Amino acid sequence: MKKFVVRGGFRLNGDIYVSGMKNAALPIIFACILNKGKNILHNVPWVSDIMLSADILRALGAKVERTSDDDMIIDTESIVSQCAPYEYVSKMRASTYLIGAMLARFGEAMVGMPGGCDFGDRPIDQHVKGFEGLGAKISFVDGSLRADAGDGLVGGSIYLDAASVGATVNIMIASVFAKGTTVILNAACEPHIADLANFLNRCGADICGAGTNKIKIHGVSELHPCEYTISPDMIEAGTFMVAAATAGGCVNIRNIIPEHLETVTAKLAETGVGVEVFDDYITVTSNNKFRGVTIKTWPYPGFPTDMHPQFSAMLCYAEGISTISEGIWEGRFRYVSELKKMGAMIDISGNSARIMGGLPLVGATVGAMDLRAGAALVIAALAAKGTSEISGVEYIERGYYELDKKLRGIGAEIYLVDDGQ
Numbered sequence: 519m520k521k522f523v524v525r526g527g528f529r530l531n532g533d534i535y536v537s538g539m540k541n542a543a544l545p546i547i548f549a550c551i552l553n554k555g556k557n558i559l560h561n562v563p564w565v566s567d568i569m570l571s572a573d574i575l576r577a578l579g580a581k582v583e584r585t586s587d588d589d590m591i592i593d594t595e596s597i598v599s600q601c602a603p604y605e606y607v608s609k610m611r612a613s614t615y616l617i618g619a620m621l622a623r624f625g626e627a628m629v630g631m632p633g634g635c636d637f638g639d640r641p642i643d644q645h646v647k648g649f650e651g652l653g654a655k656i657s658f659v660d661g662s663l664r665a666d667a668g669d670g671l672v673g674g675s676i677y678l679d680a681a682s683v684g685a686t687v688n689i690m691i692a693s694v695f696a697k698g699t700t701v702i703l704n705a706a707c708e709p710h711i712a713d714l715a716n717f718l719n720r721c722g723a724d725i726c727g728a729g730t731n732k733i734k735i736h737g738v739s740e741l742h743p744c745e746y747t748i749s750p751d752m753i754e755a756g757t758f759m760v761a762a763a764t765a766g767g768c769v770n771i772r773n774i775i776p777e778h779l780e781t782v783t784a785k786l787a788e789t790g791v792g793v794e795v796f797d798d799y800i801t802v803t804s805n806n807k808f809r810g811v812t813i814k815t816w817p818y819p820g821f822p823t824d825m826h827p828q829f830s831a832m833l834c835y836a837e838g839i840s841t842i843s844e845g846i847w848e849g850r851f852r853y854v855s856e857l858k859k860m861g862a863m864i865d866i867s868g869n870s871a872r873i874m875g876g877l878p879l880v881g882a883t884v885g886a887m888d889l890r891a892g893a894a895l896v897i898a899a900l901a902a903k904g905t906s907e908i909s910g911v912e913y914i915e916r917g918y919y920e921l922d923k924k925l926r927g928i929g930a931e932i933y934l935v936d937d938g939q
């Protein structure tokens with residue numbers, strides 16, 4: 519079993535480099551299915567979810583190659599219409615993007631139900647509503663979703679009841695070749711949506727409004743492959759900002775787009791930590807003394823749910839009481855029981871956590887239950903007294919590329935240990 523061993527109490531100093539955005543790379547990788555050729559992607563984070571998506575494409579007939587630390591070549595010409603292996607798609611939420619991509623390219627798709635981090639119920643009703651809005655017939659057969667475009671998809675106006683990232687991605691991908699114009703209303707506005715639209719437009723699609731809550735997709739007859747650089751990962755960047763603030767020190771978080779991090783930056787500044795924003799990096803300076811704050815997670819540009827657990831860990835060390843209300847995932851508080859093993863005092867009531875700050879946390883044996891929960895435990899351990907052992911590294915590796923190595927580069931004492939069990 520793999521675990522991180524973290525010796526707490528060391529300040530962090532220096533430069534840390536952010537990888538490409540997992541949640542942009544995933545839809546872009548699946549969108550390559552549409553253009554039937556050889557795509558070159560740069561700034562790809564080689565995390566396990568990306569490797570899994572590469573395996574899914576290979577199983578469908580694509581050639582996928584890792585050409586360097588962060589480059590990838592995907593040739594989708596020889597993909598054939600078939601059902602992707604369930605053991606792959608069931609491990610990852612982004613495998614739903616296969617539905618939109620196969621439907622657009624082949625007029626049909628059959629995909630097993632997706633997996634991904636467990637935050638309680640993760641419905642796909644808005645994806646289904648979108649496909650149906652384009653004229654596809656949807657049915658559920660033996661635990662798989664079957665989509666059939668019949669005589670071809672036709673653009674329409676689709677209002678999302680929740681500003682879902684996944685549904686917005688899937689409808690954008692599915693509608694690229696649809697006749698006429700598709701309009702997505704109450705679309706997700708996350709930077710990864712804009713990144714996907716930029717990639718598709720580079721391939722010849724006609725999409726406007728991505729990054730706002732109204733996206734228009736004018737159908738085109740074909741796409742060509744392209745070369746594209748994935749945007750930096752705002753959640754990895756935010757995680758490093760919070761790690762620096764919590765452990766103390768002075769860290770430059772480099773290779774980022776600071777505009778994507780404005781709410782995280784504003785919230786950190788509210789705690790009293792020093793945050794300086796430059797063109798493509800942010801400097802966080804902290805003497806470990808900061809105040810409690812109130813946070814509510816919202817869809818972008820609101821405070822990101824994927825930064826909630828990391829802030830909880832930080833706020834255990836803050837002066838005063840903090841509150842975090844979760845507005846996206848009902849089951850996002852499962853990290854709390856683990857932080858309590860380190861001495862945290864957190865009360866959960868409904869979708870809110872009340873965090874009593876200022877208690878010194880002590881190292882403990884804890885387990886990550888999902889990706890960002892794992893990041894939160896690492897942050898808590900970096901500032902705790904003594905040594906922590908964090909299991910569930912496989913969750914952390916879904917979204918953080920070489921987290922231990924990157925953190926050691928700025929002075930953290932964190933080591934990956936595999937006891938082979």
Ligand code: EPU
Pocket residue numbers: 541544611612635639640641642643644645646680681682683684685706823824845846847889890917
């Ligand atoms: N929702 C519905 N119906 C749907 C889809 C979503 O009601 O058909 C609801 C969900 O229950 C949730 C809200 O809409 O309350 C938002 O869900 P969304 O569809 O936006 O989430 P997702 O696409 O499944 C992506 C990220 C998550 C991130 C969320 C929210 C990817 C691969 N995953 O998930 O990232 O938490 O958006 O920003 O992009 C992570 O990276 O750690 C992670 C979990």
